[in-house]
Amino acid sequence: MRHTTITDLAKKLGISASTVSRALSDHPDINDNTKKRVRKLAKEFNYKPNPIAQSLKNNRTTIIGVIVPEIQHDFFASAISGIEEVAYHAGYTIIVCQSNENFEREVINTNALIQQRVAGIVASISQNTNNSDHFKSVIERGIPLVFFDRACEDVSASKVIIDDSKSAFNAVTYLIGIGYKKIAHFAGPKVLEICKRRLAGYSEALNKAHIRISKELICYGGLHETDGYNSMDSLIKKNIIPDAIFAVNDPVAIGAFQRIKEAGLKIPDDIGIVGFSNNKITTLVDPTITTIDQPSFEMGKKAAEILVGLIENKNKSAKPKTVTLETKLIIRGST
Amino acid sequence: MRHTTITDLAKKLGISASTVSRALSDHPDINDNTKKRVRKLAKEFNYKPNPIAQSLKNNRTTIIGVIVPEIQHDFFASAISGIEEVAYHAGYTIIVCQSNENFEREVINTNALIQQRVAGIVASISQNTNNSDHFKSVIERGIPLVFFDRACEDVSASKVIIDDSKSAFNAVTYLIGIGYKKIAHFAGPKVLEICKRRLAGYSEALNKAHIRISKELICYGGLHETDGYNSMDSLIKKNIIPDAIFAVNDPVAIGAFQRIKEAGLKIPDDIGIVGFSNNKITTLVDPTITTIDQPSFEMGKKAAEILVGLIENKNKSAKPKTVTLETKLIIRGST
DNA sequence: ATTTTTCCTGCAAACGTTTGCGATTACGTT
């Protein structure tokens, strides 16, 4: 079955394609009666303009590009869902790309989206992104760009983030408040800004409480379960046993959690644990894990809303804005 | 910055656009020397053909549409990731839509993808889909379609599935084998084929072991945690305590798991639990949950591979094939 | 009756690419 085109309608009505086009877009030049006839036939044949042809004219599609490190990751899956939700209601579809935390692939994806003439891009950068030329060329091309969670600091674009530093500060301050003294931090990749800030919040909390920061209690690693597991493992092997752990995110917390259980230590009595993100999993383990609620779905939604705004107000070259969403310390059984 | 077009190159070289086009596609009509000049300039200006213009000619994009019930669901997030992986390497991008288990939205998404002239569609249907006209019109339009996991039975399309019935049969048979006798089934929506088949496998296993099937041990519900929780809750309130539960999927198993713990019953001693899908979560709770490994990532990959095959071999109108991937019972602490 | 105005509609170009066909040139064959 072929798609009905504007020319098909024109032929059937004995008028020109341009008149049909104008009638459908309610152009004042067109006679009301003609408009009615056109609309009736269009409905009858379920005519929908070919978006490709429109895109060719506008040199722009109605597709929003989304780049995330990993689709599978709870946080991103949820954020994508939020983006899709907003895009759907605004009449856009979303193309989803994953960088797999790989810089080259992020560049390739970005360029592919530019080539595809997406209307805008929502992105969260990979942990290995140390150069932002690809995002700068997005800006240069006049394509609206919004970061969420992990932003590129040296790119002038809007972002939806949380206050990582403050959130971390609050969590660690809470740990100190309930009596923990030897608090370790399982940090993420040093290059990732959000990780730096979480580390900074951790340090600040210790400083404020006049607790000396011990380098051996700060373990750097990745963002996955195995990283938390390994960090805990190496501490145990070095016989350094903290009385609490502030993990850079929930998977890392879970990894540490498992290794602690294997070691026969009790949570929260021997070791307290705080995660970050409020992944579903933290409510399902025993004990449940104290964590910081990071509104992933809302972050996706908000980022998409800003992007749609930028796309549809091309004229108002608004300055990039930064939206900081609230987090919340959720106290559970692990502390 | 503007995109370089084929006409830009033609002008700079003083030749026609058609020659440039042919040179770039290595057409035999074109002089080798010309080809070299063209290729050199194309590289220099980083020329990439405008996919929109190409799409307009072909009346087809290089985008693969993906429709899933929920992006956030572990199984689907993982499958999408697999689809993206294959698509990426084959030079396609993916548009992801979620139906939110809503039939109307699935129809709208499907039509939107048709309008967008996607090259093909990978879909897993919503639990409320009782009509397949929208998928039939995909076929009619000649757009390749592959289902995964949840297929539309009355649509002639390829599918990537698992043997739900056999998997369920094996799991329940295993439960019987290790001594469980009063085995409940927390079933999914009656309309969903995969749920029917899992139920059938459950029944068959009981029959084979000459265990009477008790209607009150079969609880119908949705596919989420709360459904498992509620099913268990109602059993407890009716004072019907099974000695094992076979859940339609892992979230449901987890829900039951929680209610059981709340009731102070011991797993696996008082009640054994078997889930379905091998979601990550099943390895993280205590005790870990016995489940059936369903290769989500591979299912996505396989579906995408079949789809790409169909797209690129338009001529060979191959008959739809059904690929059944192997599942595996993973025995853990809950049984 | 002529001019002006209003109202409606169509022509044609443009977006960037691909491709059938015809045109041109050079070369070898009779």
Next chain:
DNA sequence: AACGTAATCGCAAACGTTTGCAGGAAAAAT
């Protein structure tokens, strides 16, 4: 010398839409 044949290349159309401009007809004004 006359012709056929490759080897190269360009013209123009096509994909479906939008839009500036021109044009025609009818209505209104002179």
